Amino acid sequence: MTTARSGLVLDIVVDDRDVTVRLEVAHGETLALLGPNGAGKSTVLGAVAGLVAPTSGHVVLDGRDLTGVRPHRRHVALLAQDPLLFPHLSVLDNVAFAPRSTGAGRRASRSAARAHLREVGVEDLADRRPDRLSGGQAQRVAVARALAADPAVLLLDEPMAALDVDVVPALRQVLRRALADRTVLLVTHDPLDALLLADRVVVLERGRVVEDGATQEVLTRPRSAFAARIAGLNLVAGRWDGRAVVHGDAVLTGLPSSEPLPTGGAAVAVFSPAAVSVYPQPPSGSPRNALAAVVTDVEPLGDRVRVTTAVGSLTITAEVTPSAAADLELVPGAEVHLAVKAVEVAVHAARRP
Amino acid sequence: MTTARSGLVLDIVVDDRDVTVRLEVAHGETLALLGPNGAGKSTVLGAVAGLVAPTSGHVVLDGRDLTGVRPHRRHVALLAQDPLLFPHLSVLDNVAFAPRSTGAGRRASRSAARAHLREVGVEDLADRRPDRLSGGQAQRVAVARALAADPAVLLLDEPMAALDVDVVPALRQVLRRALADRTVLLVTHDPLDALLLADRVVVLERGRVVEDGATQEVLTRPRSAFAARIAGLNLVAGRWDGRAVVHGDAVLTGLPSSEPLPTGGAAVAVFSPAAVSVYPQPPSGSPRNALAAVVTDVEPLGDRVRVTTAVGSLTITAEVTPSAAADLELVPGAEVHLAVKAVEVAVHAARRP
Amino acid sequence: GSGGNAGKKVLVVFAAASLSSTFGDLEAEFEAAHPDVDVTVSFGGSADLATQIRAGAPADVFASADQETMASLGDLVVDPAPFATNTLQIVVPAGNPGGVRSIADLAEADLDVVVCAPEVPCGRATREVAAAAGVELRPDSEEQSVTDVLGKVAAGEADAGLVYVTDVPPASRDAVEVIAVPEAAAVVNTYPIAVVQGSPRADRAREFADLVRGEAGQRVLRDAGFGPP
């Protein structure tokens, strides 16, 4: 998946920011960049876009060394942390800027721009000047503008920041469509963005890569402190049968998130370890999901205990209080029954079938 | 609590933004402003700070009409959505600006500034120029600068935006200390901010107030569509006995969030309705909390069913799938047992004892 | 005069720019005769200087390049008296690239000719000379002053110009050639000098005017090409 020939290879040192990063993004792959403030995420994006000159190293896109190539010849669109809408153009013309600049006619550009504005839910603001927008509205327009550029590589720096919780799911769907089959570097603070949009996750800390792996791998079994704090989810990939995600013997009833989820299609069920109850006997009650499991590992995690279990070929973790772990005599090898409420299981269409 | 004499009374119309808002903040009270993008939250803050001139109406602070009063005489500090750090001053001098401007000596101002920087976790950046900060670092410095102003009224526009999930809890503690006994208007997209920091919540939609009430009231029984989507939590206020929150007969074991929580102190247990399992018999297993309850209301809510129950004098809601509701024959009057895992119950020190 | 003469009495002389070389010598001569006096000469266009005097400039002596300007000051000056004359002549760039021989040649269309504008005294004189010679001048430029005419010719920009030859400074003598104009004898321009009314140093001022009009002054002026008054 990550060959040096096709896709993006970045290997840079930026001395004055103490950033030394090497990473690869395969052609058509979406890579999520996670990490605390000041970790160097924006710096990496800047280096790809040609806005930050690395002290040494190189950026290679599809075999072409971008060192010294001017930004507009890189075919790399950047949605920066600051929306930076052109103040002299209307919202519509801001979004139409990229198509216009790359040769499309005024008409075609505008109607494309209008479609993009509709996607992010601000079509009614088309004629406004950017200085008359609220913070979140400006952010959405900036997203539309970046999407309209239709670039080979798309760099998104916290595209969901400043957005109200209400529009985030919808915008996530928009991005999901837009990012499919595009080479994308996505900076985010939300593991759900990573899960839904990214194939792989790279975690930066203090200017260094501390974790790099497939999204599900990193989110379920984080190795870095930062990833552990924000992730550690249970993910069950399988097929959606209309009510539940089926993976071999395991059947996980859940509620589909907003996107259309075709019956029989690939899906992933996501639930927090905290949502998993552990019983000595099969429970009867509202929880729709009851799974027989064998404890494989018990590990204290601050004020709670992380219980790792095997459900057939699946690994599912539960978080319980130390007193519960003691009462239930949870030790490796113990046979238990797990219960998860269906309303705590979010089901998403799997990114790649 | 909300008298017109003491505290902030705002009653404004801003025609060109279609904003018509009337709200009051009592002296020493923190009011959270929620609402979708473009609802008018920043506009309200701007009107209080004197940056947006209302078409009509007035802003009265502690009995003083602020109409026409110039910003620096309002004793109102604004942390805007954009950090707007002074580009010609170092980070330290940015934070020291307010104390210096209000008469403190250079030394005293700087050491106060350093303390504020420490609080937000960026003391090591004191000598940087703002243009050498990452997005989140700049946001934190802006928070420190606003706190250093020590104003009569503090206006915070999404103070947690752009921050990595890692620092949000710590910063929330900082704000919590800083906001106590101050008159504050806090714009946020996160109901947890509202819960932990605010006494009251006002929800704006399309430039109008659609909800206004005590935080717990709005978060537990939201009436507006927007509040319902972001809130609807179970809150149980009581005393912390070291392991659980005790409210009359009800005892809710939970995990304290990071702040120090004195045994015997007032506390509030917070858990999502989705985390509440419903059983016909008392369950045995990991869930630490089992509560006998009587169903008072069953109401479909999109793809799930909201079950309202009475546990003694408490109201606790559970969300289950329609099939679970049918299986368990949940109808008003039914006697059920609720189970909530302790790890799903976050316990916070109550804002006011 | 020069700096560092604190304690000396001063005398301020306003003189037409065309007098700059001669009055420099006369200043030195006067200061030699009056060691306690420091003479400051302010050169400029006569009309400019007159305007300044009218506006109260602290001049003690005024030497104008024409009588109209002096007359325009009326009571502001005391007893103006002529001290020099001059007449117009043709100047051409060194080597005479236009092949000019007489004033009649100046009517040729393919020659670049510059003269003074009719608004200024030398321009009026130029017209009178041309009329006397029966030549119709079609100048390519009408300049503000003799100095400007000379500048254009010296730079080789123009092929010929009409100037007072006394206005040709020594430094420019290599750059231009002079051709006499017999017809100009009829149009004589006279330089008057006067003490400025109300001068607190009227005695000293009169002494300077006397020096200019006297033996020594006339010698210096004659050497510079001026005619007698």
Place this chain on the structure above:
Amino acid sequence: MPRWLYVPAVLGLLFVLLPLVAMVSRVEWGDLGTLVGSASARDALWLSLRTSGTSTLLCLLLGVPMAVVLARTRFPGQGVLRALVLLPLVVPPVVSGIALLATFGRRGVVGPTLEVLGLDIAFSTAAVVMAQTFVSLPFLVISVEGALRTAGERYEVVAATLGASPTTVFRRVTLPLVLPGLLAGAVLAFARALGEFGATVTFAGALQGSTTTLPTQIYLERFADPDAAVALSLVLVVVAVVVIGVARPGRGDT
């Protein structure tokens, strides 16, 4: 804005306005028509407007690129180069005229070459335009460079990542963004060209209809016909007020 700033501001205003009022108060309004309406005055005004307009255009064509190069590139000796470009500001106009003569005059450095090409600049309207351009260019360069620096490169960078070529960025982002500064610079250049006199008379001479601009006319008549000079100055002032007033700087952002 601190209110005490009004005190020096009003003082400054008075300092500028009093002389203008004093000048205007000298105008004999009854004769104004005759004074201003003479053929020579009309010729001079028309020539002034034409040449100032042309030289402003030239300033834009040459000066905007110069400003962009100064603001957007870095090279050794840039500081010296900027200082050199701004020199016509400090050199007295008459000296500028001499320098132009030394370059483009018949015996100048490139003058003979131009003459061979059939371009005889001396005493032509073209010389007036060149003199005006020479003294006005720094005004435009300074204004535009300042505007470019203040606007910063951020928007240009965004535009480039959106795939716009440098030319497109220049046309659709850079120019519109600095438009207020550009307009201000053009107004300054036009005003300076309109008032230019010293370099013009020295380099181009003065002939009614082809090289005598309004300031030259004013200078000529200041003693011969002071009333006409004052009246013509008034015309210049009115033209300038109209031009500056029409092309006032755009609104600032708030």
Place this chain on the structure above:
Amino acid sequence: MPRWLYVPAVLGLLFVLLPLVAMVSRVEWGDLGTLVGSASARDALWLSLRTSGTSTLLCLLLGVPMAVVLARTRFPGQGVLRALVLLPLVVPPVVSGIALLATFGRRGVVGPTLEVLGLDIAFSTAAVVMAQTFVSLPFLVISVEGALRTAGERYEVVAATLGASPTTVFRRVTLPLVLPGLLAGAVLAFARALGEFGATVTFAGALQGSTTTLPTQIYLERFADPDAAVALSLVLVVVAVVVIGVARPGRGDT
């Protein structure tokens, strides 16, 4: 930056530099010392530096407040006022001198009042400073107003909500933010004052040591002693390059 912009930029540069080079090439380096070192030349240079410095200071004191009022307030007739303030740019310097005489001269509008107060301005060094201030003021006002408008009010607003009084905001935020524009304006004003000649001779005359500035000296000697004039111009140019080079615009934001 599109590369083709270099073509007009280099053309513009040549247009400005060639005349300067041509002028410099005329300097007879051997005689330079004598030409420049004369007592009168030294007096004139020293006077020029002193008066230009003083008038730049005056421009700052009067002009910065004027620029702030123009940029930060809105009132009817503001456009006309701005145009009026900029008029000294367009009025030929000699006319400015006449206007100043008509105001502050002995027979001027306020001259007699000043005389009663014991202030006799015309033809004194003070008059030189006033003439230079009059013609330089618009440069400073324009530069600073432009910088103020581009900087916008956002930071001032933030400072005000942090409790800073308008004076503190002005001192600690406004001034530092527009410092590059302010420096540029001061340099322009200084340069203009240094090159000023027409208004000075008219209003202040030309008395060695007290009112004969370097440009006046150059003007007087331009034909009488062209070598000296060119040499003195060179001195002016060097002074200007040093001043402009030292106070070059600050770095732009990226």
